[in-house]
Amino acid sequence: MATHDIAIIAGDGIGPEVTREAFKVADAAAELFGFGLAKTEYPFGSQHFLDTGEIWPDAAFEEVKGMGALFLGAIGDPRIEVGKIEYGIIARARFDLDLYLNVRPIKLYDERLCPLKGKTVEDIDMVIIRENTEGAYTGTFGFAHKGQALEVATQTMVWTRAGVERAIRHAFEVASTRPRRHVTLIDKANALRSQDLWTRVFAEVAAEYPEITTGHDYIDAACMRIVNTPEDYDVAVTTNLFGDIITDLGAMLQGGMGIAASANLNPGKVSLFEPIHGSFPQAAGTNTASPVAAILAGALMLDYVGEREAGAAIEATVVDLFRSGRLKGVEVGDHPTPEVGDLVTQALRERVSG
Ligand code: IPM
Numbered sequence: 001m002a003t004h005d006i007a008i009i010a011g012d013g014i015g016p017e018v019t020r021e022a023f024k025v026a027d028a029a030a031e032l033f034g035f036g037l038a039k040t041e042y043p044f045g046s047q048h049f050l051d052t053g054e055i056w057p058d059a060a061f062e063e064v065k066g067m068g069a070l071f072l073g074a075i076g077d078p079r080i081e082v083g084k085i086e087y088g089i090i091a092r093a094r095f096d097l098d099l100y101l102n103v104r105p106i107k108l109y110d111e112r113l114c115p116l117k118g119k120t121v122e123d124i125d126m127v128i129i130r131e132n133t134e135g136a137y138t139g140t141f142g143f144a145h146k147g148q149a150l151e152v153a154t155q156t157m158v159w160t161r162a163g164v165e166r167a168i169r170h171a172f173e174v175a176s177t178r179p180r181r182h183v184t185l186i187d188k189a190n191a192l193r194s195q196d197l198w199t200r201v202f203a204e205v206a207a208e209y210p211e212i213t214t215g216h217d218y219i220d221a222a223c224m225r226i227v228n229t230p231e232d233y234d235v236a237v238t239t240n241l242f243g244d245i246i247t248d249l250g251a252m253l254q255g256g257m258g259i260a261a262s263a264n265l266n267p268g269k270v271s272l273f274e275p276i277h278g279s280f281p282q283a284a285g286t287n288t289a290s291p292v293a294a295i296l297a298g299a300l301m302l303d304y305v306g307e308r309e310a311g312a313a314i315e316a317t318v319v320d321l322f323r324s325g326r327l328k329g330v331e332v333g334d335h336p337t338p339e340v341g342d343l344v345t346q347a348l349r350e351r352v353s354g
């Protein structure tokens with residue numbers, strides 16, 4: 001029996017509540033499909049920082065490097081300086097584990113979840129590949145004349161040919177496994193002229209995949225198109241910042257922040273799985289937030305560690321629950337948080353063992 005070492009940082013706000021449900025389901029899948037999950041839970045997050053002054057000690061970070069996957073609930077707490085825990089935990093994992101791909105599937109599971117008129121589940125089924133270690137997120141910023149009238153603030157977007165190429169190449173690889181075989185580059189090369197690097201590298205990589213068709217949108221037009229004709233997108237590849245923004249928009253098309261899951265990957269190495277949503281501190285401790293995104297992040301995690309059948313079964317179970325109406329939706333108040341984990345676990349058992 002394969003056993004997978006999993007690190008868990010449930011984190012802040014609703015993080016612990018949704019993480020508990022994600023592992024209720026993942027543990028049931030392990031039992032049903034015959035594999036083991038050896039979980040190590042870490043207390044890191046804002047409360048731990050407030051209590052101990054510690055963010056993510058190096059020894060624990062090193063430990064995680066040897067595991068199969070890291071699951072993150074949510075990070076963010078209004079009591080703490082903006083960015084401190086985000087950079088100390090999420091960005092640290094992304095940068096120091098070189099998780100260079102942020103893969104964000106945007107898939108409509110049931111028509112009634114979509115806020116757009118007349119769109120079907122066939123129309124909204126795309127994967128956005130967000131470059132995850134460069135761009136506006138490298139932390140190359142600064143201030144001059146701080147506090148003075150002539151203060152200057154800078155933040156540099158940084159791209160390397162290698163970084164751009166590996167993200168674009170992954171998009172083509174993903175597209176080659178999908179029926180539509182189409183990749184769109186989303187950038188702002190008309191204004192950010194340094195993005196000419198993306199234009200050139202995209203053309204070079206595309207030439208190696210003659211069976212895949214390509215498209216290009218500037219990010220502003222992409223925001224329009226994803227709402228107007230989401231069916232135009234199959235796989236899209238974009239920068240760290242544009243990917244951050246457009247995947248929140250994409251999450252709404254799927255039915256809300258409570259659904260969207262993501263994989264932060266360094267293929268072959270320890271990778272991070274998380275819901276796209278934040279810590280939603282107003283709802284913390286109330287058991288009202290939907291754990292569906294976390295459960296689906298768990299499914300992506302199982303798929304990644306090699307438990308493909310288990311990952312697919314969890315996703316299919318969630319789809320059935322939405323389509324049959326047993327899962328009403330992912331808005332606050334639709335279901336108490338633990339009820340969703342129970343529903344999915346029970347339906348998964350029925351699906352697998354009858
Ligand atoms: C995300 C989040 C993070 C990001 C924040 C919490 C730093 O919005 O994962 O999309 O901007 O990448």
Ligand code: MG
Pocket residue numbers: 244245248276
């Ligand atoms: Mg975001």
